Amino acid sequence: MHGPVGMLAELTHRCPLGCPYCSNPLALDPRASELDTQTWARVFREAAALNVLQVHLSGGEPGARRDLVEITAAAHSCGLYTNLITSAVGITPATLARLADAGLDHVQISIQDSEPVSADHIAGYQGAFARKKELAAEVVRLKIPLTVNVVVHRANVDRIGAMVELAIRYGASRVEIAHVQYYGWAVRNRDALLPTAEQRARAIQVVEELRTRHRGAIVIDAVTPDYYSRFPKPCVGGWGKRSLNVTPAGKVLPCHAAESIPGLEFWSVRDHSLADIWANSPAFNAFRGTAWMREPCRSCARRDIDFGGCRCQAFAITGDARAADPVCHLSPHHDEVVALRTRQRDVPYSYRVNAKSTVRGAGGHTQ
């Protein structure tokens, strides 16, 4: 068994935004349960000892942590490559300068749209668009490499070109165009978010044209919406194979949505070392390898390529986490995915709401 390469450190679930596709769980960890600075520092040391190379400092909005600079310094001092994934709301220029001094290697800023009014509407936060532009300028001024994350769905998919141009104007070296993946909050908002088949086909063509047009100016990475694919994605590079997530309260998950699968036993960094969790925790071993697979995956030639797809999606749609990801056209549940492709409706977003927040539409995470 290999060790993990990357670690997602969800420092907090608190966030001023309320994106309707937030990747945080429906039940958010409260502030009082968050790991303290020393525990994160220990977790980073254990991650480095496991040969983890990159740590993604995420949330919620990591800027909501008052000790973000100390946490970043702790990760950097272990030799980990540090990537800050931020909504840009909550990180001031002064904090960013201190983060740079602490050894921050890379920043990812998510944008909701190229149109300010639409962007703020999707984020559920007035003024978010302007804040992103300001922080991006600071990141570039400090010569920290910048990636812009574009989360694509029905309301903005027709402006992918404009969003890539915005990323270029920001000075980003890379743009990641990712269609919404349907877990948690995004399942709740699926009918409002899912693009049409025509939009999806145009989006694929547009991305190819953009790659040609902007070659040399920006690297464009794109993840297609898997509801329209014939085969599923190899989710998280295979369960318990390449990466792990640590939640704000310290639970260690094989993927960000793993808590949506009932019956899995997650271990916490409060009780176990990361190495022990990686090797022995029941949740990590539940879907490692291929022994857990059912047909059609068990005898399929692609089982070591896509690992049967996404366990969380299999559970969300079929109610069985051991089933083939129903995105796969060989799945007996594939018809259900086909039916979902035509369910688009213009219904209001159900924003991610953080009960503790006093900001309207508050609480969100935008990757």
Ligand code: SF4
């Ligand atoms: Fe992948 Fe399973 Fe479909 Fe084969 S049957 S392509 S392993 S999801």
Ligand code: FES
């Ligand atoms: Fe959990 Fe895909 S998100 S396995």
